Amino acid sequence: MTGTEEFKVIICGAGPAGSTASMFLSKAGIDHLLIDKSVFPRDKICGDALSGKVLPILKKIDPQITKELEADQQNFIGSYGIRFAAPNGKFIDIPFNSKLDFKDPAPGYISKRINFDNYLYTKTKSSYCESRQGHALTGIERFGDKLKLTIKSDNSTYQITTSCLIAADGDRSIASKTLAGYKMSPAHYCAGIRAYYEGVTDMHPNNFIELHFLDEMLPGYLWIFPLPNGQANVGAGMLSKRISKQKVNLKRRFLEAIENNPTINYRFKNAKLVDDIRGWGLPLGSRRLKISGNNYILTGDAASMIDPFTGEGISNAMYCGMVAAECVAESIEKNDFSEMALANYDKRVYNRLGDELKLSKTMQDLSSFPWLFNFVVSKARTNETLKNTISCMFDDLELRSRLRDPAFYFKLLFNL
Ligand SMILES: Cc1cc2nc3c(=O)[nH]c(=O)nc-3n(C[C@H](O)[C@H](O)[C@H](O)COP(=O)(O)OP(=O)(O)OC[C@H]3O[C@@H](n4cnc5c(N)ncnc54)[C@H](O)[C@@H]3O)c2cc1C
16 A cells, blocks of 8 residues: 555544445445454444434345344344433333334344444445455545545555545544544543443343433433343443542442442342443533534544433434435535535534434433432323323424423423
8 A cells, every 4th residue: 555545535433433424325336445443343332222213224224234133132132112210219111112012123222332333344345345444543634625644554554645534433533633623521521331241130021221310420320231141231421520520430439339229239139240341431412513624524423422311322423424425425426525515414413413412411411400300200100191201202302302391390390
């Protein structure tokens, strides 16, 4: 490889955002280079939960994919909903889809990222995609009306030019820092840790994922997600601003909760850790950023697209990847990769995800008040209408926006 190489489109990072962008570019018949610093299969620290928003994107790539997930019970376990546990330990079970029968195919899945990401990566294989694993982007410079990227692999360092970089290089994105000038902001960032356990008891019979809003984790939560082969992904996330203000050691707090918090500790009596406890950051979508510019588009974690309440980022990353491919196709048509031409990407991503992210920020703020959480969950346990309303909120944004209205809580308080 020499310094004269050029690709019109380069995707940096082959996680959910980058692999999805690659698959949609190939579908549109657009040649591109896909690089990743890791060699697949590779681990990614995560809760491993694929929400109901992942499947519709996969179906657009290939309707067969969902059947493949259903059939692969070694690596994918179907999930039908979420259990929200309030700080006092009381919980409500909310199905992902209020109209769904548990015998229907699952709307969500849980799969270790080492398997899910490898599955996605293998799907990028196409005559339009040149793929290089073990190649890390280490620098970006402007080069006339293009970008010059420096790439490092085991045996060489080389440079390559491009008209358009789709940055899908995750939380520590070089493109996000170098091209957009973004820095980590503790008010919009969460620290997370993940552990794999065997032998956790009392898992939900329909594989609901569980979010435990323990007093000691607010604003944030401890999660318990079922995995294939009787394992569980257990972890915790907490807002970085709170962690530094209260000088929290998240790993210690997590282990203490498992040992001592009476709402969960009995379930870990005979549980065994099967891997090291590992940590990674979550760049939250609680502030609106500009996510494209001259010759580049930021996607997924590189664009800070994680839901600030649930911590869900895979589906948003895949959505960004899909829209990035569509916008790049339009830019190729016009031969225009300017900031103005690519600004359409920002519009489309925020039109679809903007309201949802704003509402989740409100819910994140509300979750700092344990008494309010306890109150809403206790009410929902005895009030079928309220439970159904919360359940429908997953599908219906307009309903979810009620959570921002103080009248919602007033009516709840007085049973109106
Ligand atoms: C503790 C924790 C729990 C989470 N739980 C969930 C959950 O249960 N469900 C959910 O939906 N989301 C969850 N998330 C969020 C989710 O993991 C991310 O939002 C998602 O992985 C974003 O996908 P991505 O493709 O943008 O980035 P990534 O998945 O991080 O992929 C980035 C890729 O870029 C590559 N790369 C990085 N730097 C370079 C470079 N310099 N050169 C070349 N390649 C590079 C990496 O090797 C990697 O393959 C969690 C996150 C954390 C930290």
